[in-house]
Amino acid sequence: MEELGAALVLMALAAAVLAGLYAVHLLLVVDREPLAADPFLSGHPPTEHAVSRYHVRWYAVTLLFLAFDMEMVFMFPWALVVADLGLAAVVEMFGFLAILLVGVLYAWREGALRWT
């Protein structure tokens, strides 16, 4: 877990740089109070909140992605030991990947990868 501490230090340093930018901005900006503005709608006023339940037409791809993503978690440690375990490990991993790719093929045929 020693990386956790390093991550916190790095995040703090990077955030400090951004905070520095905001500080410089406060010194230079024409007016410190942010401008209250309408969202850009080609010159029309907004009639409703833009945040809404968005019609995500590619939801099928997210399921496909999840199936692969779980598999990838196994693949990082596998990459370390495959040279020792030899052909059996290769066959197992790529057999698994092949099954997933068949799923991709099916999704493709069903038109899940194209939504327009």
Next chain:
Amino acid sequence: MDLSRFAFARPHVLLVESPGGTASRLALERVLRERGWPLTDSPADADILAVAGTGLRPYADRVWAQLPGPRARVDLAHPEHAGGALDGAQRALFDGAAQGEDAATRSGPPSDQSEGDGMPAGHGMPAAHGMPAGLDMADRAPDRDGLLLDVLHVPWGPALPWWPAGLVLHSRLQGDVLAEVEVSWVGDARSASSFWTSAAEAVGPARTAAAARLDALGRLLAVAGWEGERLRAQRVRDALLDGGEDAVRLAGLAGLQRLHQRVGRSRTLARMTSGLGRLGGGDVTARYRQWLTDAIAALESGADSPVTPLPDDLDDVLTRLLTGTEVSSARLVVASLDPWLTGALVAGAARD
């Protein structure tokens, strides 16, 4: 060194076109390109609001209120003043004291600054009750598959960059799909061809026909996100509209042939635009390729090339083509119909 002079040496410009503002837009685009001042997509990133022509008042005013500031505005009625007007705008950006005062006057909520101009607020939406600042939550309506989904009322145009002058598209948006579309116009948008008619008298119908198509191509390339080629198309367009002689025509021809190689034969661009906006057997890809071949033919033969006539039922055609598309396709389709909407009717007009 004065900081604001350094910071605004290269101000960002939001350029919108009002009906009849074609000449002003072309003049502004040329000056901005020569100075290297970038054109931007939204008021948030703009230092200067440039309105080509004068017919967009309430819309341009509302966009003007959205510029963060320091800000400056150019309403260009006479194209020959483009350079001077932009100089003045930049000087206004340098003036820190005046900008500070301007900023201080704008500390209230935005609705205070833009109320009372009698514009229709969307359509079919009842006034909000009980919501802070009068904003309603999204409504719901069935989508094309019968699912009940949130709907937003989103207008496109007229104060929108890379958009045909005067066109307003009221859409009901589900996700990024234009579930329903209603077309209307601000001002007399179809009179815009007068610019191209007078250009045809000045530099001849062939060069004008080529330039009008390059103008359309530039807009399409901007919407397609190809800034480098957009700039090149506009450079060739401006060279053709210059008063010069045969050398210009030849340079224009060389530039066009290069565009034909790079853009016309781009497989990536073709893949992004194929199958969109099918009309009379051609899609968006077919249309921009046709512009390029027509423009080259016009310059080579010195003759005018035929232009598809403007359909009487343009609004219906747009509604039909755009309903059910998503935003990026819709923008490409609108851009691909551009010579109909603004100009290339030139050719027809010049012949009469």
Next chain:
Amino acid sequence: MTDGLALWGAVVLPFGLLLVATTAASLSAALGSAAAGRAVPVRTVLQPVQEAARLLVVRRRRTQHPDALLWRLGGGTLFVTAVLAAAVVPIGDAPVLRSEVGVVWFNAAETLLWAALWLTGWGGNSVAGLIGGYRFLAQALAYELPMMLALITAALGAGSLDVVQVAAAQEDLWFVVWMPVAFVVFLVAALALSFWGPFSQPAGSDAAGGVLAELSGVDRLVVLVGRYAWLAAAAGMSVPLFLGGGAGPLLPSWLWWLAKTLAVLAALVWVRWRWPVVRVDRFEEIAWVVLLPAIVVQALVVSLVVI
């Protein structure tokens, strides 16, 4: 707690990353000037600095009812994660953070961009931003798996997840020679995760700037800095993964690393001016049907070589 972290390196790292990122922005400015038919004077390299000064002077904006906290958090996450990712990149021989699982670390940092971009789009309560944010999610679904497989393929070739060891394993032969597909896929994914050039549809002109639509002043600067920083971090990572790290004759290793990084960065920047935007809905299909099988086959070839 912070074993393996070179503290002074960590202090310098954000600034070094900014410097490399600025180089990318300068080059892009020069290419833009050339495309507009203008001369490219030497002072063009200062254009990013000028842009930054402009955004520091410009006022910030608040749209109606924004989710301000998440909006700013999303924007800042871009740069913070870029610094995290760059920490495991060996500058020559030694990274700022030496980790046994550096490759996974880079992957983890890059994954946070999903949230960062979506929040940046969502927070402003603006249609354009919302569309841009969701476009990025769809794009991430397309590039993420090829990216992970490209990382794994390089790790597989070295038998280690430590980036230093991956670079060391290329002493005889750079990985780019026998894993060209993985290298290309990595660069494509690098462009996509920095929503740059052909993959900039999340910030597309057709949606009034998408995730960037409502950002002004320093808020916008932070997002743009984060984007260039990621471009630089990804270019920097490609060198130890595929281009032999700091290996090279005569010059010190950090200089070789820098030279190779700038070369990759220049290629990534050039792509922006050479190709139009690739629409996400069309890229999705290409990513899953072409890139993914190609990189799986590449991984298979590499694994057969190493056993």
